[in-house]
Amino acid sequence: MEGGRKLFGSVRMPGAKNSVLPIMAAAVLCTGTVTITDAPVLSDVRACIRILNRIGCTVMLCGTNIRITPPEHPGSSIPPELMRSMRSSLFFLAPLLARTGQAEIGMPGGCRLGARPIDMHLEGLARMGAEITEKQEGGWMLKAPHGLKGAHITLRFPSVGATETLLMAACTAYGTTVLHGAAREPEVTDLAQFLQSAGAQISGVGTSELCIEGTEFLFGTQFAVCPDRITAATVMFAVAGCGGEVLLTNIRHADLHCCAQLLERAGCSIAPLGKSAAVIASSGRLRAPGSWQTGVYPAFPTDAAPLAAAALLRAQGESAVLDSIFENRFACAEGFCRMGAQASVCSRTLRLRGVPELCGAHVTAPDLRGGAALVLAALQAQGTSVITGTEHIDRGYENIAVLFSQLGGAVTAAEKQREGFEMAQ
Numbered sequence: 001m002e003g004g005r006k007l008f009g010s011v012r013m014p015g016a017k018n019s020v021l022p023i024m025a026a027a028v029l030c031t032g033t034v035t036i037t038d039a040p041v042l043s044d045v046r047a048c049i050r051i052l053n054r055i056g057c058t059v060m061l062c063g064t065n066i067r068i069t070p071p072e073h074p075g076s077s078i079p080p081e082l083m084r085s086m087r088s089s090l091f092f093l094a095p096l097l098a099r100t101g102q103a104e105i106g107m108p109g110g111c112r113l114g115a116r117p118i119d120m121h122l123e124g125l126a127r128m129g130a131e132i133t134e135k136q137e138g139g140w141m142l143k144a145p146h147g148l149k150g151a152h153i154t155l156r157f158p159s160v161g162a163t164e165t166l167l168m169a170a171c172t173a174y175g176t177t178v179l180h181g182a183a184r185e186p187e188v189t190d191l192a193q194f195l196q197s198a199g200a201q202i203s204g205v206g207t208s209e210l211c212i213e214g215t216e217f218l219f220g221t222q223f224a225v226c227p228d229r230i231t232a233a234t235v236m237f238a239v240a241g242c243g244g245e246v247l248l249t250n251i252r253h254a255d256l257h258c259c260a261q262l263l264e265r266a267g268c269s270i271a272p273l274g275k276s277a278a279v280i281a282s283s284g285r286l287r288a289p290g291s292w293q294t295g296v297y298p299a300f301p302t303d304a305a306p307l308a309a310a311a312l313l314r315a316q317g318e319s320a321v322l323d324s325i326f327e328n329r330f331a332c333a334e335g336f337c338r339m340g341a342q343a344s345v346c347s348r349t350l351r352l353r354g355v356p357e358l359c360g361a362h363v364t365a366p367d368l369r370g371g372a373a374l375v376l377a378a379l380q381a382q383g384t385s386v387i388t389g390t391e392h393i394d395r396g397y398e399n400i401a402v403l404f405s406q407l408g409g410a411v412t413a414a415e416k417q418r419e420g421f422e423m424a425q
């Protein structure tokens with residue numbers, strides 16, 4: 001990358017990674033064909049397709065459309081190497097258990113943001129009647145030979161993944177399930193609306209109390225994935241840090257409210273255009289917005305914290321952001337410092353003191369959003385930067401080099417063998 005250029009142009013946001021992945025898993029609950037439209041083309045989506053193929057689903061990927069036809073009797077176990085490929089392999093647990101009466105999984109992979117246990121997923125499924133045994137070699141075997149039964153479950157923390165697991169488990173359980181303290185992220189709402197489109201009886205969507213009346217089965221459907229709010233935040237913070245003016249389309253203003261507030265406090269201007277677009281403009285010289293912290297929706301999203309930090313590396317003054325969600329969100333701080341930033345991490349807080357300039361450096365992406373944050377820093381830096389470990393970034397962005405090249409950034413991706421994957425038999 002050659003940094004130091006302002007960004008100009010327009011870009012349409014893709015479908016949300018954290019929505020399409022649970023929806024692809026939920027398709028296993030359906031007895032007919034599911035067509036997902038406006039899906040992002042990501043390595044995590046390809047990993048999901050491999051899991052779907054492995055359990056016997058026919059999957060056709062055509063551009064941003066994914067057609068999934070589950071078999072009459074899906075397989076019920078996911079091999080460890082597929083489980084390890086991402087955190088989202090965990091989303092297959094509930095659909096497999098609900099559809100086949102058992103599920104055998106290993107520990108999921110995903111970004112090393114902290115311990116990331118799955119106790120809330122397992123405890124909730126146990127409350128619904130699942131028999132859970134831990135496997136010697138690691139992983140779990142869950143059985144519910146007579147199906148799952150509705151239960152009143154209170155989540156000790158509004159976990160996005162646990163809410164999605166229990167929501168999927170409840171759709172075809174016997175009786176009523178009430179989830180108290182459910183997560184309210186837009187991607188949870190999107191999954192609920194997908195399930196409703198397949199015939200699920202869910203009320204309270206968008207609130208922290210979800211009530212689900214189990215039905216005998218779900219049928220095939222077609223569903224468009226909601227826009228990716230973190231990709232939108234990535235572009236907004238890139239423009240903020242580099243300077244320039246960019247039109248973003250296919251966005252939802254409510255999903256970006258907290259990011260927009262922080263950016264305006266830092267001196268950017270954000271002009272909404274109609275219901276699904278906005279123009280962000282920045283001089284590239286920001287005012288440090290002081291301290292803030294992340295939280296569960298509708299608070300400032302944890303995934304955007306490293307991205308906001310990257311935009312503030314050259315801001316005038318000091319900033320600090322506490323991530324209340326994960327223990328190790330700011331592994332990218334090391335890369336920031338290699339580019340000349342003044343950044344330090346103490347427990348869950350990242351502290352920044354703006355510097356006049358950043359200089360290009362060789363850095364390694366520690367995780368998905370940390371990697372994207374290093375791209376944003378390199379776009380601002382004078383001179384050449386090389387970022388390795390970009391397979392982390394490919395999990396959540398269709399092609400981050402193209403995303404920013406089309407806006408005027410000088411980003412070239414070293415040619416790499418696009419991983420192939422077998423299409424449906």
Ligand code: EPZ
Nearest residue numbers: 018088116117118119120121159160161162303325326368
């Ligand atoms: C989802 O992860 C997202 N991933 C994450 O995005 C996002 O950062 C996170 O939600 C928070 O919004 C997907 O949707 C695929 P959690 P998830 O369960 O479900 C603890 C990205 O970059 N916890 O809400 O794993 C957990 O350790 C990714 O796109 C338990 O203790 O998040 C964490 O500290 C990164 N026990 C906190 O809760 C459990 O059983 C929040 O986790 C589950 C979670």
